[in-house]
Amino acid sequence: MVKKMQAGMDPKDPKAKEAMEHMQKMKPLYEKHDFWDTQPVPNLSGAFTEGEIEKGVLEEVKQESYSLPPGFEWYDIDLEDEEQLNDVYELLRDHYVEDSDHMFRFDYQKEFLKWALLPPKQNSDWILGVRGGKKNKLFGFITGIPVKLRIKGKMVKMVEINFLCVHAKLRDMRVAPVLIKEITRRTHIKDMWQAIYTAGKVLPKPFTECTYYHRNINTKKLLEVGFAGVPPGRSKSAHIKLLSLPKNDIIENVRQMERRDVKQVQALLDEYLKNFSLSFHFNKEEVLHFMLPRDNVVYSYVVEDPDTKRITDFISYYSLPSTCLKSEKHKAVYAAFSYYMVPKKHTIKELMRQALILAKRDKFDVFNALDIMDNKEVFEDLHFGQGNGNLYYYLYNWYINDVSTDKVGIVLV
Numbered sequence: 001m002v003k004k005m006q007a008g009m010d011p012k013d014p015k016a017k018e019a020m021e022h023m024q025k026m027k028p029l030y031e032k033h034d035f036w037d038t039q040p041v042p043n044l045s046g047a048f049t050e051g052e053i054e055k056g057v058l059e060e061v062k063q064e065s066y067s068l069p070p071g072f073e074w075y076d077i078d079l080e081d082e083e084q085l086n087d088v089y090e091l092l093r094d095h096y097v098e099d100s101d102h103m104f105r106f107d108y109q110k111e112f113l114k115w116a117l118l119p120p121k122q123n124s125d126w127i128l129g130v131r132g133g134k135k136n137k138l139f140g141f142i143t144g145i146p147v148k149l150r151i152k153g154k155m156v157k158m159v160e161i162n163f164l165c166v167h168a169k170l171r172d173m174r175v176a177p178v179l180i181k182e183i184t185r186r187t188h189i190k191d192m193w194q195a196i197y198t199a200g201k202v203l204p205k206p207f208t209e210c211t212y213y214h215r216n217i218n219t220k221k222l223l224e225v226g227f228a229g230v231p232p233g234r235s236k237s238a239h240i241k242l243l244s245l246p247k248n249d250i251i252e253n254v255r256q257m258e259r260r261d262v263k264q265v266q267a268l269l270d271e272y273l274k275n276f277s278l279s280f281h282f283n284k285e286e287v288l289h290f291m292l293p294r295d296n297v298v299y300s301y302v303v304e305d306p307d308t309k310r311i312t313d314f315i316s317y318y319s320l321p322s323t324c325l326k327s328e329k330h331k332a333v334y335a336a337f338s339y340y341m342v343p344k345k346h347t348i349k350e351l352m353r354q355a356l357i358l359a360k361r362d363k364f365d366v367f368n369a370l371d372i373m374d375n376k377e378v379f380e381d382l383h384f385g386q387g388n389g390n391l392y393y394y395l396y397n398w399y400i401n402d403v404s405t406d407k408v409g410i411v412l413v
């Protein structure tokens with residue numbers, strides 16, 4: 001079918017080229033999937049009504065773990081244990097997600113992993129490893145955290161799956177499906193039947209396709225490491241000058257979020273997130289955990305009205321460096337990723353511009369954002385450039401019709 005649609009298109013026409021590239025990316029949807037075809041996820045042929053795809057039966061859940069190849073065993077990982085945390089850190093540092101040109105690899109920091117994976121009410125067996133070999137090394141990893149997702153006004157308790165990783169030596173040996181089946185079993189045991197996850201690749205079947213945008217902060221360094229380029233017709237110095245950011249705040253009364261702000265931030269965030277087709281519901285404990293600033297992990301700021309002491313706006317971003325795999329001069333790119341922004345008194349553009357100024361002060365090289373929520377409105381005016389990375393959003397065992405990116409209110413780290 002993909003082939004048929006391509007016939008007759010003029011490859012020189014940029015729109016046709018874009019459409020062809022898009023169809024190429026979507027090709028996996030037309031292919032056979034030994035694992036995914038057995039799972040309760042939508043495919044192209046099925047007709048679905050919105051909601052649960054299949055009903056789970058608690059009594060039928062397998063009580064024992066899935067078997068692993070000989071020499072490997074399951075391991076519940078305790079991230080509070082320094083040695084185990086280090087094993088996870090090293091597996092991800094050396095084997096986790098890279099860009100398509102293999103120039104950069106995410107380098108999730110240890111404190112970040114504890115933040116992302118140890119929220120309130122976490123289940124100790126949802127941080128799951130596979131160990132093996134003579135040294136009992138970590139070869140595989142997958143995680144879940146409990147979340148409450150609002151899907152078109154309906155609240156569904158589910159698991160957020162992340163950090164699926166298989167050591168390069170064990171790739172293409174069908175270890176990933178076993179990891180997924182085992183975390184699914186461990187979720188079912190808790191009487192939960194849905195999941196949310198994102199991936200940089202197309203699987204059956206995303207409900208939205210998002211694009212990353214990048215705003216240079218340290219342009220000179222980004223050019224040196226090959227993260228960014230100079231647009232045609234502009235000199236390097238003119239480009240650097242154009243992207244320079246002011247030192248001073250543009251919003252008055254912006255300050256770091258503090259513990260005493262949790263109640264107000266929770267209410268502000270929840271009210272805002274209800275505007276989207278899909279968003280998490282964060283309770284106060286979760287806001288305290290996820291939004292309160294942590295050094296080198298999450299950066300959160302509030303705008304406080306000096307007269308009423310009410311918090312009117314919220315800015316947050318998280319820190320995710322990438323290792324430079326091909327640069328002789330630089331070891332890492334320090335990236336800030338837009339997390340949750342809540343515009344109320346100020347516009348999203350003012351908040352995002354303030355975020356860039358703060359991120360520069362916090363020594364980041366680049367500020368990244370997806371085209372979700374209201375973010376798209378600011379990209380052109382604030383000189384964000386479109387990246388070549390896509391992020392696809394998925395639900396497991398829940399069907400919804402395609403959602404436009406500006407209706408997505410979810411950030412998975």
Ligand SMILES: CCCCCCCCCCCCCC(=O)SCCNC(=O)CCNC(=O)[C@H](O)C(C)(C)COP(=O)(O)OP(=O)(O)OC[C@H]1O[C@@H](n2cnc3c(N)ncnc32)[C@H](O)[C@@H]1OP(=O)(O)O
Binds near residue numbers: 037095177188
């Ligand atoms: C109710 C509760 C439900 C809970 C579960 C909900 C679902 C959660 C789903 C997980 C959400 C994760 C969210 C994140 O963390 S996304 C981040 C994923 N990690 C990376 O990209 C890191 C680098 N890559 C690797 O470590 C490996 O390449 C991985 C582990 C990704 C695959 O290992 P490997 O390359 O050695 O392959 P295989 O031979 O073992 O297995 C091949 C099968 O695996 C399917 N595959 C490949 N990549 C992914 C992927 N990213 N999501 C889902 N499935 C994937 C593939 O289509 C094929 O199935 P099928 O096409 O034949 O059918």
